[in-house]
Amino acid sequence: MSSAQGRPTAIGESTKKHKVSFTGNRGLQMEEPLIFEGGRPEVSGVDLAEPEPFAMRLNGLERDTPMGLPGLSEPEAMRHYVRLSQKNYSIDAGLYPLGSCTMKHNPRLNEAMARLPGFADVHPLQPQQSVQGALELMQEVSHWLMALTGMSAVALSPKAGAHGEACGMMAIKAAIAARGEAQTRTVVLVPESAHGTNPATAALIGFTVRPVPAGPDGTVSAKTVAPLLGPEVAAIMLTNPNTCGLFESEIVEIAELVHQAGAYFYCDGANFNALVGKVRPGDLGIDAMHINLHKTFSTPHGGGGPGAGPVVLSQRLAAFAPVPFLRAQGESLQLVEDAQGTQAFGRMTAFHGQMGMFVRALSYILSHGVDGLKQACEDAVLNANYIKACLSDVMSLPFGQRPCLHEALFDDDWLKGSGITTLDFAKAMIDEGYHPMTVYFPLVVHGAMLIEPTESESLASLNLFIATLRELAFAAKNGEVERFTSAPHYAPRRRLDETGAARTPVLRWSPLQAQG
Amino acid sequence: MRYLPLTDDDRALMLARIGVAKIDDLFADIPAGALASGPKDLPPHRSEMEVERILKRMAGRNLTxxxxxxxxxxxxxxxxVPASVDHLIQRSEFLTSYTPYQPEIAQGTLQYLFEFQTQVALLTGMEVANSSMYDGSTACGEAVLMAHRLTKRRKALVSGGVHPHYAQVVQTVSHMAGDEVEVLPADVSATEDLLSLIGPDVSCVVVQSPDVFGNVRDLTAIADTCHAQGALLIAVVTEVMALGLLRSPGEMGADIVVGEGQSLGNGLNFGGPYVGLLATRQAYVRQMPGRLCGQTVDADGRRSFVLTLSTREQHIRRDKATSNICTNSGLCSLAFTIHLTLLGxxxxxxxxxxxxxxxxxxxxxxxxxxxxxxxxxxxxxxxxxxxxxxxxxxxxxxxxxxxxxxxxxxxxxxxxxxxxxxxxxxxxxxxxxxxxxxxxxxxxxxx
Missing domain, CATH: 3.90.1150.10 (Aspartate Aminotransferase, domain 1)
Structure with a gap:
């Protein structure tokens, strides 16, 4: 049984227990208890002297009940987290073809630079004269982002892509309010192929979302957009390249229509890695775009963050950028932190943004230079098209043979009647030592499989990946159903009961659970 | 370029296999004018040594x-922060993995998130916590929106002891969403009269303790008045270390606790990345923003962990989602949980x-x-x-x-x-x- 998204609605058919060892370990794969099961409150991996007795000044609010926090000594802690780490797939260990996520190599120079005490050990509220180097770094990142996008201003503070979207849309809302149209322009156009954050962001800021259908070729046409525009429309949010890995070829016409209608053009820059160094989005008529530093500029994904989502703005929106922002003052740089007396729409976050990510991104950018960025962009597109070309005879392409950009999108038409779903195919890839591609996204394609190899893969790596997927495709077509539906077999875990997890959520360990 | 494995021969061979003559044939959908203009006046690639030199010079200009x-x-x-923390978070399997969407090969991340959620719940005295937010201030903004959803009211009251940046984040989000927010004047000595302002139109009261001026505040009376008026108490903690010594906000009646977790495991980093905490009552779980990790079993019946309750989230609910959030602060939450585990x-x-x-x-x-x-x-x-x-x-x-x-x-x-x-x-x-x-x-x- 599968849900509409192809996720299992119950534990798979192969529930028979396979033979396990006494410990439950399998060679190097270690079972690891929770810290709450092995740790003890009185144990500590940190030596610290007890302070001399003194009179507390806590307003009588001293904690008088135990919390139940476990402690581990340093060797125990090392072992715990190293064992946990060994249950994870990583880009350092293998090809990680998650479409729209851009799992490219994370250079270690970037990590070293972010840990320089001059960046890592600096407080955001130090006197500004004592942090001129940090401000210079922010200025340099801003300069590169504006030059690479051809835009007029940048707001660095957003903490992640979706936060950047919110920032860009807030700037648009502020600009509309400044024109006195806050009450009338309340609708935002969002294509159906858009990432879920786009409609969620528009709604968060109080806009009503009007969906834009994608054409049969996977892109949005000017003809579709034109009748949806009107005096009530504040903006369009368009991802380019879009979530199908295709360039929105009518973007310039769409931008003109949007501007003629008095609205703004928000471009979701999640896939800027397919344009960087080659095309400036500012030349296409956009007003705002966020940049995921963790995608285009290789700051590590870290198992789900932290990200960073600076927003570049057109001249029309520049004045509305939130605080803080940089201003040159003679020889030195000044961070403007107070919105009073400016047109800034407000503040996105405490302090100044993801400084640690700015350092990593600048380290990546300086390493590549403009020529390297362009080459990386072209290699990413080349790799994706190579995979597409080498698999198009065994897997199905929803939009025909047209070239893609940084990612290749397949649908599940070729699996029809096989008894195997996109999810099953993905899980079988795990057994072959690969992280699956993005599955069931974008939603506009049935059983989507979105493959993004990035520029970090060698030709040999791509060829082995292609050979593996071809072998799996033939096996699927040859009716080796069990190999897929019961996969993965060799991962640290087999398929999980996700429905049960959601039906009766267990979101924390508790002593009761330990007894049960 | 040291990060790019393809050679020119590889590229030629691949273009031939694809069936195009040159790389720009793959960019044919892009308007020719835009393709021709491109970025200008930017320097070329540099060696590791050169990049180090530039960045070390900038770092050297700061007083650390x-x-x-x-x-x-x-x-x-x-x-x-103990040395082992930074060593562990730099392990490839933590540093260079993605959000754990394929749980069979991401149990390491998922288990530490489950442990993190439990630790945060224990520290704050709440029933459940999510797997982290961007930082304390954005967690605070999200908590106000969450309270509005739960109470179906749209007015937040923010104490004059709340960090002004946090108050500004709440004001910005509220202003944009069309919600009402009242921020009280700076309350240096913790003498403001919040209780009389909590009327039946108030969705939530945001109070920080220790507050931005340092005052340790008793939240009990505010919680009681909130509950009598059908409002929620959002407690803010910007120095999580304080919870080692102070009565937890949960014990004092808070409905949502948000905090900045930077103090555990994470350096100053000139303001980010940090790790936001958000904890609440079990009954409010389905209105929580952010990722949640839950326990389940795999097909062999072994305990396993998985991201759950995603029907709250933007990738399923789109414009009806509880938040537009699409990430947590993964690696920073790992640093937090390792440091706290080492401390005990x-x-x-x-x-x-x-x-x-x-x-x-x-x-x-x-x-x-x-x-x-x-x-x-x-x-x-x-x-x-x-x-x-x-x-x-x-x-x-x-x-x-x-x-x-x-x-x-x-x-x-x-x-x-x-x-x-x-x-x-x-x-x-x-x-x-x-x-x-x-x-x-x-x-x-x-x-």
């Missing part, structure tokens, strides 16, 4: 916290006591300095000091003597003229008796 007696807090704190309960309590003891010592020493006054009566590791004249000038003068003495309140509240003579001073375990002596000397010289 470890090289100066350091007393700055206000939402970001300098603590000692007794270690955390001891560390918190040391912080408090150091702050008390400095406060006592300041009582002997003429013309200055410790304004805060009760505090954890941070208090407010009244100095003669302009606080910002005092801080600048201290910095010129190599002492980072604190944050002038005017930096956070430039419009409120009655606070211009206040500075906020933090003490943690990193401050030695010698640091405190230098602080006093620099302060005396500055005034």
């Amino acid at each position: 916290a470890s090289t100066a007696p350091f007393f700055i807090g206000c939402g970001a704190y300098k603590h000692h 309960e007794n270690g955390l309590r001891r560390l918190a006591r040391t912080n408090h003891a150091n702050a008390c010592k400095l406060a006592d020493q300041l009582s002997a300095v003429p013309q200055v006054q410790v304004v805060t009566q009760s505090f954890f590791n941070e208090f407010t000091l009244r100095v003669p004249g302009n606080g910002a000038r005092v801080i600048e003068a201290m910095a010129q003597q190599g002492v980072l003495g604190g944050v002038p309140v005017s930096r956070l509240l430039p419009e409120q003229s009655h606070v211009q003579d206040l500075i906020i001073v933090a003490n943690t375990e990193v401050n030695s008796d010698d640091d405190r002596a230098r602080f006093i000397d620099a302060l005396r010289a500055a005034i």
Whole structure:
């Protein structure tokens, strides 16, 4: 049984227990208890002297009940987290073809630079004269982002892509309010192929979302957009390249229509890695775009963050950028932190943004230079098209043979009647030592499989990946159903009961659970 | 270019396999004009050594916290982080993995998130916590939106003790969403009268303890009044270390607790990345923002962990989602959980006591300095000091003597003229008796 998204609605058919060892370990794969099961409150991996007795000044609010926090000594802690780490797939260990996520190599120079005490050990509220180097770094990142996008201003503070979207849309809302149209322009156009954050962001800021259908070729046409525009429309949010890995070829016409209608053009820059160094989005008529530093500029994904989502703005929106922002003052740089007396729409976050990510991104950018960025962009597109070309005879392409950009999108038409779903195919890839591609996204394609190899893969790596997927495709077509539906077999875990997890959520360990 | 494995021969071979003549044939959908213009006047690639040289020069222009007696807090704190923390978070499998969408090969991330959620719940005294937010301030903004969904009301009341940046984030989000928000004037001595303002139209009251001025606040009466009026109490904690010593917000009746977790495991980093905490009651789980990790079993019946309740989230619900959030602060939450595991309960309590003891010592020493006054009566590791004249000038003068003495309140509240003579001073375990002596000397010289 599968849900509409192809996720299992119950534990798979192969529930028979396979033979396990006494410990439950399998060679190097270690079972690891929770810290709450092995740790003890009185144990500590940190030596610290007890302070001399003194009179507390806590307003009588001293904690008088135990919390139940476990402690581990340093060797125990090392072992715990190293064992946990060994249950994870990583880009350092293998090809990680998650479409729209851009799992490219994370250079270690970037990590070293972010840990320089001059960046890592600096407080955001130090006197500004004592942090001129940090401000210079922010200025340099801003300069590169504006030059690479051809835009007029940048707001660095957003903490992640979706936060950047919110920032860009807030700037648009502020600009509309400044024109006195806050009450009338309340609708935002969002294509159906858009990432879920786009409609969620528009709604968060109080806009009503009007969906834009994608054409049969996977892109949005000017003809579709034109009748949806009107005096009530504040903006369009368009991802380019879009979530199908295709360039929105009518973007310039769409931008003109949007501007003629008095609205703004928000471009979701999640896939800027397919344009960087080659095309400036500012030349296409956009007003705002966020940049995921963790995608285009290789700051590590870290198992789900932290990200960073600076927003570049057109001249029309520049004045509305939130605080803080940089201003040159003679020889030195000044961070403007107070919105009073400016047109800034407000503040996105405490302090100044993801400084640690700015350092990593600048380290990546300086390493590549403009020529390297362009080459990386072209290699990413080349790799994706190579995979597409080498698999198009065994897997199905929803939009025909047209070239893609940084990612290749397949649908599940070729699996029809096989008894195997996109999810099953993905899980079988795990057994072959690969992280699956993005599955069931974008939603506009049935059983989507979105493959993004990035520029970090060698030709040999791509060829082995292609050979593996071809072998799996033939096996699927040859009716080796069990190999897929019961996969993965060799991962640290087999398929999980996700429905049960959601039906009766267990979101924390508790002593009761330990007894049960 | 050292990060790109393809050779020109590879590229030629691949183009031939694809069936195009040149690379730009793959970019054919892009308007020719845009393709021709491209970025200009930017330098070419550089070696590792050259990049190091440039960035080290910039880093060298900053006064680093470890090289100066350091007393700055206000939402970001300098603590000692054990060496093993940074070593562990740099393991490839943690650093270079993605969000755990394929749980069979991401149990490492998922298990630490489950442990993190449990630790945060225990610290805050709440039933459940999510797997982290961007930072404390954005968690605060999200908590207000969550309260609005739960109460079906749209007015937030923000105490004058809340960090002004946090209040501004709430104001910005509320203003954009068309919700009402009332931020009370700076409340330096924790004397504001919140209770009388909590009417039946109020969705939530946001109170920070220890507050931005350092005051340790009893939340019990506010919680009672909130609940009598059908409102929710959002408790803010910007110094999570304080929870090692103070009664938890949960015990005092908070409905949602948000916090900045930077103090555990994470460095100052000039403001980010940090790790936001959000905890609440079990009954409110389905209105929570952010990712949640839950326990389940795999096909062999083994305990496993998985991201769950995603029907709240944007990738399923789109414009009806609880939040537009699409990430957590994964690696920072890992640093947090490792540091807290290394400390253990007794270690955390001891560390918190040391912080408090150091702050008390400095406060006592300041009582002997003429013309200055410790304004805060009760505090954890941070208090407010009244100095003669302009606080910002005092801080600048201290910095010129190599002492980072604190944050002038005017930096956070430039419009409120009655606070211009206040500075906020933090003490943690990193401050030695010698640091405190230098602080006093620099302060005396500055005034």
